[in-house]
Amino acid sequence: MDLPSWRDSGSRRAVVEFVESVTRPGAAFVPPADRIAAFDNDGTLWVEQPAPPQFDFLLRVWSQEARENPSLAERQPYKAIVERDPAFFEGLVTQDPDAVSSLESAAARSWAGTTPDVFEAQVRRWAETVKQPRFGVAYTDLVYRPMLELFDYLKAHDFRVFVCSGGGRDFMRVFAEEIWGLPKENVIGTAPAYEYTDGRIVRTDRMLGGLALGAGKPEHIYAHTGRLPLFAAGNADVDIEMLTTASFALLISHDDAEREYAYTKAADTSLAKAEKLGWVVVSMKGDWSAVFSSMYDEWSLHGCHESIADSSRSPAARDRSETSGGGGGPPGVARADGDRVVVGAHACDSSGAGRVMPSSDRARATALPGCR
Structure with missing residues (x-):
């Protein structure tokens, strides 16, 4: 079964309908090369409370x-x-x-x-x-199981999945292959510049480009992939620009105080934007039968x-x-x-x-x- 931790809700149906529409022959078909999916990290793929x-x-x-x-x-x-x-x-x-x-x-x-x-x-x-x-x-045990299933579902339909976060790119790359099943090169984010010195690659005290927050997210995604995302998922106001550039936007709503956390801080604007633009809002409480990926x-x-x-x-x-x-x-x-x-x-x-x-x-x- 596809997306087994997703309840049979409007959110799940919207995801499946979109993916099927762009991968089957027809007016909405998108070639595999253009099937870019971009995901925020903190609060979208794992717990970001009480702090990222x-x-x-x-x-x-x-x-x-x-x-x-x-x-x-x-x-x-x-x-x-x-x-x-x-x-x-x-x-x-x-x-x-x-x-x-x-x-x-x-x-x-x-x-x-x-x-x-x-x-x-x-x-x-x-x-x-x-x-x-x-x-x-x-913290690595608190990755969201439904989002990992979504990764697998998209990859099975020839999407290339990337993570783009305002957090440190190199921090995420340490565990990307183990917990997300993504190669390091598919992780995009704020990063230091590197230099080749005396036969070694070393970090410098400069940042490479700007922050991967707000407008910086689509900028980093385009610089890295040469394309803007077809599918994007986030959970906060700093994800609005990335979500706006995608044909399909998924916004995670933290409304499950029992199994995770319930909060809207730094997400009020994105929730209002979702209602205005018709983005798909995922209710953790209502749409997910399971939350975490680990034995926890x-x-x-x-x-x-x-x-x-x-x-x-x-x-x-x-x-x-x-x-x-x-x-x-x-x-x-x-x-x-x-x-x-x-x-x-x-x-x-x-x-x-x-x-x-x-x-x-x-x-x-x-x-x-x-x-x-």
Whole structure:
């Protein structure tokens, strides 16, 4: 069955009808060479709350650097991290171009002069050790199963699938082949420039082109593929330009507080645009029978979305945890706190240790309310 985690809804039918119309002989037929599908990443392919995962990675690295070299606290973004600047952290959550630009520029400086394998090793260690604070599993376990099925469905109909994100291209490329089934060259995004020096490829302290946000998305897609997308999917206001250039636009609506998150922040304009232009809006709650791609979904499907550590706390305490950042920053945003990195009200030490769910705890999860 095609798209097995998609319920038989208007959204699923619209996707299937469009793909069939452009791949069968007829007036709407599109040659395979022009079947480009472009997807946003954060919030479209995996969880972006309480902050986009790459920001979690960068804040951990820079918090450690600031502890080792206190003079860095006079420079951005170290200054904002040390001072827990609410405006800075809010900008990260909403993917404000200025905030993202400051991070990407700083990232280019932090790894300038290093070879790609140095950065990749750090990202892999983060991916293998850091746990998402609410669900207690690796961020890479929180990829959306229905979107992976959509990748496969499109590829089976001779679409070439690309991911284009305002986040770091090289960050995404580390795990693209393993969790998305896409080659590295199909990942487009904000990136550093490279130089060939003394027989090695090394990162520079310059960005390659502009940010892949807003108008930068179709610009990056065209520069990379020589075409604009036929099919595009996103979830936020920064995806509007990419979605507008596509013949078929899919907008993910985060309306499932039980299995994921429910929010419209930084998406209100795109939702209004979808209604005006007739884009297909996917309701996580109504259109998807499953959310995540990993074994985590085996118990999340039954309403067991809280971490084991949270299950013993009172409902009032859990509510406060969801709505309070713990002081010094807006709700649910990663920030530095001594030797820890805090995401919302949940803490991990700077080594990456966090809330882990061993197999014994997964078994205990079945005792939680709503679990089988």
